[in-house]
Amino acid sequence: MSACSACVGTKGIALSRAQLNEINTAVQNWNTMVVKPLRDVRRVSKNKRLPEETVRTFRSTLAAEELKAEQIDQSMLHAWSSRLRFVDRGEPNRDSVHANLALLLSSRGSAESQLSVQSLETAARLYAD
Numbered sequence: 001m002s003a004c005s006a007c008v009g010t011k012g013i014a015l016s017r018a019q020l021n022e023i024n025t026a027v028q029n030w031n032t033m034v035v036k037p038l039r040d041v042r043r044v045s046k047n048k049r050l051p052e053e054t055v056r057t058f059r060s061t062l063a064a065e066e067l068k069a070e071q072i073d074q075s076m077l078h079a080w081s082s083r084l085r086f087v088d089r090g091e092p093n094r095d096s097v098h099a100n101l102a103l104l105l106s107s108r109g110s111a112e113s114q115l116s117v118q119s120l121e122t123a124a125r126l127y128a129d
Contacts, residue, residue, distance in 0.1 A: 001027070004077040005104045009097030013084055020103055026080045027073050035073060038066040 001023055005015060015023075042062045045055050 001077070002101060002104055003074070004081055005100035006097050008081050008084060009100040010093060011084075012093040012096050014096045014099045015103060017103065017107070020100075020107060023077065023080055027076050030069075030073055030076060035066065035069045038062060038069055042066055 001020075004023060005020070008015065042059060045059050045062065
């Protein structure tokens with residue numbers, strides 16, 4: 001979601017909390033039911049007690065499927081964001097990127113939100129320059 005929020009921000013679109021909730025709804029089930037379980041199984045398969053030769057092919061296949069699932073997730077976000085209207089100003093809009101990422105982080109209620117916002121603001125400045 002952070003990439004989607006930043007991407008629409010570069011187009012000058014400052015998301016509302018309702019739009020952020022809509023993005024989350026668009027991918028939440030897919031992430032919960034597909035991406036996260038694949039990731040969890042892949043992580044568990046790193047167990048040092050399992051013989052490497054036994055799980056190597058399995059983990060490789062699982063990692064490829066996890067990547068495909070994440071690509072579907074990104075496609076869903078792209079489809080959602082492509083419905084938004086924006087005016088192409090010819091350059092990224094740093095303020096909208098920052099606003100969108102700050103909204104995203106604040107919606108997660110993280111204690112590290114302020115530090116994360118500062119880090120993302122720095123990244124947005126570098127991207128826009």
